[in-house]
Amino acid sequence: MTRYVPDADYLPFDPAPSKPDFVLPPGSVDVHTHVFGPGDVFPYAPERKYTPVDAPKETLFAREDFLGVDRTVIVQATCHGADNRALVDALQTAGDRARGIATVRDDVTYDALAQLHEAGVRGVRFNFVRRLVDPKPDAYYRAIAERIANYGWHIVAYFEPADLAERWELFTTLPTDLVVDHMGRPDVTHSPDGPEFERFRSLLRDHPQVWVKVTCPDRLTRTGPPYDDVIPFAAALVGEFGDRVLWGTDWPHPNLKSHMPDDGQLVDLVPRVTGDPAAQHAWLVDNPERLYWR
Template identity: 55%
Template sequence: MQIDPPTWHPSPRVPDYRPPEGAVDAHCHVFGPGNEFPYAPERKYTPSDAGKAKLFALRRHLGFSRNVLVQASCHGRDNAAMLDVLVADPAGCRGVAVVDPAISDAALANMNEKGVRGVRFNFVKRLVDPDPVDVSARLAARVAELGWHVVVYFEAPDFDELAPFLKTLPCDVVIDHMGRPDIAGGIEAPGFQAFCGLMENEKFWVKVGCPERLTKAGPPYYDVAPFARTLVEQFSDRVLWGTDWPHPNMKSHQPDDGLLVDRIPVIAPTEALRQKLLVTNPTRLYFT
């Protein structure tokens, strides 16, 4: 399979905004290196290698203290690359795994010891072949016993079908990328309002990063900011932010991670909101 060109900016700017002490990049990935951590045979893309050394260098460059690693679909259910990062920095990293529903209790316990705190259910059919929801529900019940949560990735057209299932899960549920709203419709659109309605349930959390995936206008993503700011202001105790580095499957442009950091004060306009978004909330969910 052909290797995709790098999807990350080769020289992100140093952001003007400096995150507070203890700030967490709560959504990022590592790719390989493929000669050490092979990519999954069933993958739907083959990325350029982006291992832990590059991730840690970016963390220092942007001024963050900690990371939450989310298992990338190009690695399938082999979490070795992600777990390698957790072992390399056990105080500063936590993980979200993608696992076989038949995984043993012992394997889950081993991941828990290494710093995994959740499992991801990916319902984006262009990237993966999702498990049936009843299978996912049984897995959610098992990981809930460990105190883990579920991270879900879906696209806005699938929201109405998935929402009833998500409400039944026996643990906290973190929604990636604001549920990928239709930015052209604006924040008053029925779809986004329905999503905000779901967020009224206190078991739901949401990540408000990744404007580069949602924008119609391009950098600096002015069109996405009202959506993120609405969620930050209305659900300040259950919002998270992450770079999404190294930006898998980005086709339109290479996002500048320094610019992404500089958008944080736009979507979280007070110091108190930024403290919750970057420190208090991810610490409560991942580091306690």
């Protein structure tokens, strides 16, 4: 049995977050979480670029209960590669309360996809962030997209602004819906009305099959909590694309270097982004239900 030692600079998740003041509406969905290991049960991938602190399903589900989250989407972590066993195990434990986003390779079989679908998987993730993975040519991703389209799944894409220009044709011609992680990772030192973020907004504006996770202020901030510098970007997306925005915590917040966020504080950002109860309900309940459960 392999014993894993987390990276020396890996920040563990906060074991005791604050209780949020904002009460999430019934049916709220956290669309971006992960399970890590435990490594002695679900080994980490040999090709991984980081070794995390274990973050098992039991801790995830207890954290969601504490925050007032009713349903969860678990995203396969790069440290597990294309071995989805930890993800599937968590989905089977949660039943209809959870859905999953898997990682698969371009030679994945239809039998394997059918098994993942039965477990609750509803999409696959394409990661283009070079510090985490080694991105592949477009043809690799298209081969996967063609296979998963048969199941009505969608694609989750994690990229940085420079990748948007490079992969524009791929992102706009996929045969599935596309969900963009973490607001497309804007540079929040620029204006939300500037050319870089406007290019991202044009992706959403001109392609109604594209959705966006309005998530991870802790990854985007330059000023730190309470993330005042990220709020204008989040508010712009929720205001303009209210029927295609999704909310999540990113627990257990892998690979952060500056600080570890308080999950209760992340929930309390919701009314700071929008005070409109209808917009909050769409962001937290209606949109993810439509994408993951219907």
